[in-house]
Amino acid sequence: MHKILFVCLGNICRSPSAEAVFAAKAKSAHLPVIVDSAGTGNWHVGEAPYGPMQAAAKLRNYDLSPLRARQFTAADFNGFDLIVAMDEANLRDIERLRPAGNDTPVTLMMSYAPETGVTAVPDPYYTRDFDAALDLIEVASEGLLATLRA
Template sequence: MQKIVFVCLGNICRSPTAEAVVATKARARSQAILVDSAGTGDWHVGEPPYGPMQTAAARRGYDLSGLRARQVSAGDFEAFDVIVVMDEANQRAVETLRPQGNTTPVRLMMSYVPDIGVTAVPDPYYTRNFDEALDLIEVAAEGLLAVLDP
């Protein structure tokens, strides 16, 4: 079973959405994976995903209501097979936590769709474009699941 953690800045928009989208799509494909999400910052620890993000996700059938924000830690490098980040800033922040000698891959979410010409999922907390974030996360989730063992 693959274990994946998704990471964004505050763990209230992009990463919990990626967690829910990938979990939902994996269940539909009968793929056994374990997913989680975290943020590089600690501002929202314990809080549910951002209301407008929950609303946008619910319109597409994804339930974020039970998720709670947490901060990424060095222990995630041991607990997960891959750490998937939403943008390059998240990637740099996560890499500062890497334990010496650890080889767990840290990949950009959009690297799972290299032909799209987009490297980051823009943060809808700032852009206010929740549907754009969902569009990108959905297409990247398909690419991610395609490379995992069935």
């Protein structure tokens, strides 16, 4: 069983959406996975995902309401087989916490959708484009699913 952690900045928009989207796609594909999400920052620890993100996800039948923000820690390197960052800044912040000798892969979400020409999922907390973020997360989730199946 694959254990995958999705990581963004505050864990209230992109990474909880990626957690929910990928979990739904893996379930439909009958691929057993354990998924979670975290943020590199601690501003929203314990909070539900951002309301407008939840609303956009709900329109696509993804329920983010049970999720709560938490901060990424060095212990996550040992708890997951794969860590997926939403952008380069998140990836750098994750790598700064890597324990010596740990080889858990850390990848960019959009590396699973190279056909898009996009390297990062823009943060809809700032862009206000929740649908565009979900579009990218859905495409990249399909690519991640294909990678895990191969």
